[in-house]
Amino acid sequence: MSRQLTLFFGNALLDLTVPVTAEEEKHLVQRFGLVPHVGQEKDTIQNELMAFVSETRSDSTSYAPGGCALNSSRMMAWLCQREALDVTTVFIGTRGAMDRSTQKLLSLVQNDGVDILMAERLNLPTGHCINLVQSVERTMVANLGAASHFNLSDLQELGVESKLKMTQLVYMEGFFAIHSLDAFKAIIHLCCQRARIKFCFNLCGEYVCRSFEFVKEVTYALSEMDILYGNMSEFETFLKTASTLDNPNIEALKCGLKGGQYIQSAEERSDRTKGRLESSHICTVIITNGSNPVISFLLDTTASRVFEFLSVRVPKVPRNEIKDTVGAGDCFVAGYLFAMLLNRSRLQCIEKGIEASHLVLKQSGTSLPN
Ligand SMILES: *[C@@H]1O[C@H](CO)[C@@H](O)[C@H](O)[C@H]1NC(C)=O
Numbered sequence: 001m002s003r004q005l006t007l008f009f010g011n012a013l014l015d016l017t018v019p020v021t022a023e024e025e026k027h028l029v030q031r032f033g034l035v036p037h038v039g040q041e042k043d044t045i046q047n048e049l050m051a052f053v054s055e056t057r058s059d060s061t062s063y064a065p066g067g068c069a070l071n072s073s074r075m076m077a078w079l080c081q082r083e084a085l086d087v088t089t090v091f092i093g094t095r096g097a098m099d100r101s102t103q104k105l106l107s108l109v110q111n112d113g114v115d116i117l118m119a120e121r122l123n124l125p126t127g128h129c130i131n132l133v134q135s136v137e138r139t140m141v142a143n144l145g146a147a148s149h150f151n152l153s154d155l156q157e158l159g160v161e162s163k164l165k166m167t168q169l170v171y172m173e174g175f176f177a178i179h180s181l182d183a184f185k186a187i188i189h190l191c192c193q194r195a196r197i198k199f200c201f202n203l204c205g206e207y208v209c210r211s212f213e214f215v216k217e218v219t220y221a222l223s224e225m226d227i228l229y230g231n232m233s234e235f236e237t238f239l240k241t242a243s244t245l246d247n248p249n250i251e252a253l254k255c256g257l258k259g260g261q262y263i264q265s266a267e268e269r270s271d272r273t274k275g276r277l278e279s280s281h282i283c284t285v286i287i288t289n290g291s292n293p294v295i296s297f298l299l300d301t302t303a304s305r306v307f308e309f310l311s312v313r314v315p316k317v318p319r320n321e322i323k324d325t326v327g328a329g330d331c332f333v334a335g336y337l338f339a340m341l342l343n344r345s346r347l348q349c350i351e352k353g354i355e356a357s358h359l360v361l362k363q364s365g366t367s368l369p370n
């Protein structure tokens, strides 16, 4: 029997962390036209920042895989390994030519037990994010490069449809969907046609939720989605952008977010189960809110109603044990989905998500515990 797969679609990014002194930082910010101490997108090839780092700083630079879905896939592979679940985690995205940083990224990801299926754009660099770090301040310069060029032809070329025969779970991040909406629609449709495949979508991050085009397509796709995840800020931004859409599922999501005040009564629910269950589509919604309770409810996208509201308390992590919150959300999803592969209840999946996110709070970045 062939092994089961889980497919993660996302931006393949290599994180480069370059320690600098205050003096050096000032100089580099000026030389490469950067804004200090914030995140920004730049053509790091054209302004030669990438060449500068690899030629003069290669010894002091540390490398890590970046990207939300990439980090979730690494956590998923780690959980499968630790708990001996025979499921292969596959990351799907786009890379540039096979230069040193591409090789570095691929080998780091493979070492974490993730299989890679990548379309190529040989005229573009592999996506990367250069972090100039000076004590607690960091100037982040991202270049998505090849990562933002995934399209419909790549689905064909990578044989994604035949992979789906062995797949029970497909995951995609918002950062990926926004630049590849055609592929997003095609993939979710393929999954929806196969009842045993669950499609999980992560809204991340806030800036994509400000794009009307993105929000519109995600709203239409709710009727084919099995799990919708995001944090509170992302949901609030998403719903604000969606407010002009006049879509009943958006109204239902707003009710769910208000804490279930308008959740239908048990009576109404049994009416529904009598008549419509066969034809209705249910999407599980999960919202994290930092250290506040995780909220979840079911959205019947056919009747545009929410029900079965859950609020799950997050155990406190002592402040001195928290290294940083980088990747907490991405690891929450990985934990949730892992428990789902084990057919656990929604409550148990959320608890597993919390457990996984707490593991990385105690690590710096999204490095995995030994
Ligand atoms: C996808 O991108 C490749 C490379 O740029 C291009 O050759 C192909 O025509 C594109 N396909 C679609 C459907 O846009």
Ligand SMILES: *[C@@H]1O[C@H](CO)[C@@H](O)[C@H](O)[C@H]1NC(C)=O
Pocket: 232, 257, 258, 259, 289, 290, 292, 295
């Ligand atoms: C999310 O957390 C904030 C506190 O940071 C709280 O005020 C808010 O009520 C929470 N939202 C929900 C819907 O629980």
Ligand SMILES: *[C@@H]1O[C@H](CO)[C@@H](O)[C@H](O)[C@H]1NC(C)=O
Pocket: 205, 231, 232, 233, 234, 288, 289, 290, 329
């Ligand atoms: C949601 O995630 C973003 C990006 O990781 C973060 O900046 C924001 O504080 C998070 N919001 C909540 C409510 O957790």
Ligand SMILES: *[C@@H]1O[C@H](CO)[C@@H](O)[C@H](O)[C@H]1NC(C)=O
Pocket: 341, 342, 343
């Ligand atoms: C979960 O349930 C599915 C469908 O009933 C089954 O095929 C699968 O083997 C189960 N997985 C585990 C780990 O029990």
Ligand SMILES: *[C@@H]1O[C@H](CO)[C@@H](O)[C@H](O)[C@H]1NC(C)=O
Pocket: 015, 064, 065, 066, 067, 068, 071, 326, 327, 330, 364, 365, 366, 367
């Ligand atoms: C992914 O994990 C790496 C560390 O392994 C971290 O540096 C990076 O910020 C994480 N990316 C995201 C989007 O959280």
